[in-house]
Amino acid sequence: MKLTHILASAAMALGLATAAVAQDKTKVGFIYVGPVGDGGWTYEHDQARKAVVEHFGDKVETVYQESVPEGADAERAITQMALQGADLIFTTSFGYMDATINVAKKFPDVKFEHATGYKTAENVSIYSARFYEGRAIQGHIAGKMTDSNIVGYIASFPIPEVIRGINSAYIHARKANPDVEFKIIWAYTWFDPAKEADAAKVLIEQGADVILQHTDSTAPLAAAQNAGDVIGFGQASDMAEYKPSPRVSSIIDNWAPYYIDRVQAVMDGTWETKDTWDGIGPGMVGIGEITEAVPEDVKAEALALKEAIANGEYHPFTGPLNKQDGTPWLAEGEVADDGTLLGMDFYVEGLTGEIPQ
Amino acid sequence: MFRLEKRPQPSRVFAYLTPVLAVIATMFAGGLLFAALGKNPVEAIRTIFWDPLFGEFAFYYRPQLLVKGGPLILIAIGLSLGFRAGIWNIGAEGQYIVGAICGAAVALAFYPLDAWYIFPLMILAGALGGMLWAMIPALLKVKFGTNEILVSLMLVYVAENLLASMALGLLKNPEGHGFPGSRNLKEYPSAYNEPILVLDRIPEPDTCSGISGLFECARSGSYNVVADFSSGMHWGVLTAFIAVIFAYVLLNRHMLGFSIRLTGEAPRAARFSGVSPTRIILFCLGISGMMAGLAGMFEVSGPSGQVSIDFNVGYGFTAIIVAFLGRLHPIGILLAGLLMALTYIGGEIAQGNLGLPSAAIQLFQGMLLFFLLAVDMLTNYRIRLVKREAA
Numbered sequence: 134m135k136l137t138h139i140l141a142s143a144a145m146a147l148g149l150a151t152a153a154v155a156q157d158k159t160k161v162g163f164i165y166v167g168p169v170g171d172g173g174w175t176y177e178h179d180q181a182r183k184a185v186v187e188h189f190g191d192k193v194e195t196v197y198q199e200s201v202p203e204g205a206d207a208e209r210a211i212t213q214m215a216l217q218g219a220d221l222i223f224t225t226s227f228g229y230m231d232a233t234i235n236v237a238k239k240f241p242d243v244k245f246e247h248a249t250g251y252k253t254a255e256n257v258s259i260y261s262a263r264f265y266e267g268r269a270i271q272g273h274i275a276g277k278m279t280d281s282n283i284v285g286y287i288a289s290f291p292i293p294e295v296i297r298g299i300n301s302a303y304i305h306a307r308k309a310n311p312d313v314e315f316k317i318i319w320a321y322t323w324f325d326p327a328k329e330a331d332a333a334k335v336l337i338e339q340g341a342d343v344i345l346q347h348t349d350s351t352a353p354l355a356a357a358q359n360a361g362d363v364i365g366f367g368q369a370s371d372m373a374e375y376k377p378s379p380r381v382s383s384i385i386d387n388w389a390p391y392y393i394d395r396v397q398a399v400m401d402g403t404w405e406t407k408d409t410w411d412g413i414g415p416g417m418v419g420i421g422e423i424t425e426a427v428p429e430d431v432k433a434e435a436l437a438l439k440e441a442i443a444n445g446e447y448h449p450f451t452g453p454l455n456k457q458d459g460t461p462w463l464a465e466g467e468v469a470d471d472g473t474l475l476g477m478d479f480y481v482e483g484l485t486g487e488i489p490q
Numbered sequence: 491m492f493r494l495e496k497r498p499q500p501s502r503v504f505a506y507l508t509p510v511l512a513v514i515a516t517m518f519a520g521g522l523l524f525a526a527l528g529k530n531p532v533e534a535i536r537t538i539f540w541d542p543l544f545g546e547f548a549f550y551y552r553p554q555l556l557v558k559g560g561p562l563i564l565i566a567i568g569l570s571l572g573f574r575a576g577i578w579n580i581g582a583e584g585q586y587i588v589g590a591i592c593g594a595a596v597a598l599a600f601y602p603l604d605a606w607y608i609f610p611l612m613i614l615a616g617a618l619g620g621m622l623w624a625m626i627p628a629l630l631k632v633k634f635g636t637n638e639i640l641v642s643l644m645l646v647y648v649a650e651n652l653l654a655s656m657a658l659g660l661l662k663n664p665e666g667h668g669f670p671g672s673r674n675l676k677e678y679p680s681a682y683n684e685p686i687l688v689l690d691r692i693p694e695p696d697t698c699s700g701i702s703g704l705f706e707c708a709r710s711g712s713y714n715v716v717a718d719f720s721s722g723m724h725w726g727v728l729t730a731f732i733a734v735i736f737a738y739v740l741l742n743r744h745m746l747g748f749s750i751r752l753t754g755e756a757p758r759a760a761r762f763s764g765v766s767p768t769r770i771i772l773f774c775l776g777i778s779g780m781m782a783g784l785a786g787m788f789e790v791s792g793p794s795g796q797v798s799i800d801f802n803v804g805y806g807f808t809a810i811i812v813a814f815l816g817r818l819h820p821i822g823i824l825l826a827g828l829l830m831a832l833t834y835i836g837g838e839i840a841q842g843n844l845g846l847p848s849a850a851i852q853l854f855q856g857m858l859l860f861f862l863l864a865v866d867m868l869t870n871y872r873i874r875l876v877k878r879e880a881a
Contacts, residue, residue: 148843196843200848202803205793209554213842216547228800231674251667290799291658293668334867478668
């Protein structure tokens with residue numbers, strides 16, 4: 134008993150010492166699903182982490198763990214960060230949802246931010262970006278640029294996020310070009326250069342001359358470059374090394390302003406549970422430079438579309454729109470509500486094929 | 491000049507010594523790698539091997555060793571039986587997935603019924619699922635003489651697609667807002683594979699008793715940890731320990747175990763002494779599939795909790811390393827599984843604390859197998875120093 138007591142005081146002293154150190158620096162942890170060098174999703178989260186370091190300098194300390202599998206391993210990785218004294222932890226993939234909630238229960242004083250999920254708690258906020266706004270602009274350019282009228286789409290997993298992107302791109306491609314047709318390949322991965330390259334090649338062989346991707350590597354752009362005369366877009370990050378063609382524009386995830394804002398809130402003690410879903414307007418979704426490979430008039434239209442979405446004049450899901458089976462979804466002028474968009478599990482009219490089950 | 495000389499008999503000393511040598515060599519080469527990455531090698535090695543066991547937060551990491559090691563040991567034990575007989579089941583990952591799907595499917599079929607028999611039924615379904623999946627390469631081998639290495643491996647990819655289909659379709663959580671993944675079995679008491687033994691239930695934040703309470707207090711300067719950090723000892727870990735004993739008894743005390751060893755070491759002698767190769771093939775693939783299936787079922791109902799697209803994280807493949815690292819011996823596998831778990835957990839800590847890239851950790855684990863195979867030579871050969879002969 135006595136020994137325990139002595140140890141306890143020693144540990145106490147240690148704890149206080151740690152606490153004292155912890156007070157001047159806010160420790161921020163990041164859990165990444167891919168490697169920081171993936172050039173896409175995780176890369177952009179890590180860029181935002183670097184922006185946090187740059188913004189706060191000595192006032193923050195950041196730690197990260199990359200390629201963390203979703204499931205039991207994620208729970209351990211997050212717990213580990215909390216134990217090591219993190220004040221705020223960003224878990225940057227949908228699959229970390231339950232793990233984040235579980236760990237948050239154990240550490241009521243640590244704040245958690247989970248990307249792209251739907252479960253919140255007193256110390257868990259969620260955040261995501263309205264990537265479908267960027268998809269609308271991509272769709273418009275794709276519809277205008279295709280000669281074969283076949284647009285290839287490399288999809289990752291049939292989840293609402295991805296289906297929303299397909300629908301948004303298709304709606305705007307068809308507006309620009311009524312004859313356009315989408316061919317969709319499900320890669321069942323977020324990041325697998327070999328698989329993505331294969332998917333791109335298959336789509337190109339099937340006549341696609343525009344490739345849209347919802348996977349994170351640059352492999353589809355490389356495949357487009359090899360094929361020649363095929364264009365694509367940067368996904369998640371700018372992928373500028375493929376400018377001016379095949380990469381004619383890009384959707385860029387810009388997490389930095391949000392991360393800086395949330396770290397600041399923890400420092401000020403004003404952090405509260407929030408549900409953030411921001412788009413082009415607040416700057417969470419960026420549209421990468423539209424290159425000279427795109428004709429001036431198309432570029433101007435795309436930029437006008439971007440402007441209209443950014444200032445809220447136009448919503449990419451505005452009626453009249455029917456579902457794939459022909460049943461009416463949105464009436465003339467009606468705008469989709471966020472609930473439907475968040476759980477989107479259907480194609481809009483005109484898309485062929487089925488969403489895999 | 492050094493020369494390799496074949497030993498008349500494999501060295502018993504080196505059979506035991508090579509795993510240790512391999513670990514030491516890995517530490518050394520790994521240290522060089524970490525130094526090349528600009529990290530302090532001693533600190534990195536200490537973080538990987540020492541911190542999970544005796545570091546500040548060991549009370550959390552030690553149970554995690556069981557959580558991570560349990561499935562590895564369970565699968566590796568099953569595989570080792572086949573490997574001893576020269577039957578190469580490379581597809582444990584697929585059997586692990588199918589076991590998990592079957593186990594979870596049983597649970598979800600009963601949801602939300604509260605009954606004691608659900609969990610035993612899940613165990614049964616998991617074992618059966620894994621076994622049947624392994625029976626495909628087994629029957630093809632027995633009937634048509636196909637190569638079980640290829641068939642079992644290819645079936646992993648089939649299983650992965652089956653898993654994706656289940657997570658997106660049949661087993662998808664109806665209350666999941668259209669997102670993939672099943673209900674979380676952790677929230678379904680009748681199906682939850684919860685820790686059997688709770689070592690340290692952390693008391694109220696201000697009472698500093700017990701090991702965990704101590705650390706709790708140590709941390710409470712800035713945070714309150716109010717949770718039970720369990721022993722990690724879930725049913726799957728217990729099953730893994732039972733499997734170790736079972737394999738030990740089978741191999742040393744049972745006729746079937748003898749037949750397995752004989753088939754591997756002297757196939758012709760085995761045939762002459764009346765051992766049926768068909769029976770051995772069916773048994774070895776069946777039992778290894780069953781154990782992999784069980785591991786998957788315990789994982790999906792416990793630590794993972796969910797049938798999701800990325801449910802499998804490579805236990806089935808890592809278990810092959812574990813089986814060989816443990817010399818295909820049950821006790822060796824037990825130790826090797828725990829060692830492998832240590833490098834995983836220590837590796838994660840090193841990533842978080844020292845900023846080591848995850849690729850470096852994977853490389854480090856790969857080195858372990860590499861060095862093991864390399865120093866294995868010493869079991870069968872000895873190094874002789876010979877005088878340079880005049881040319």
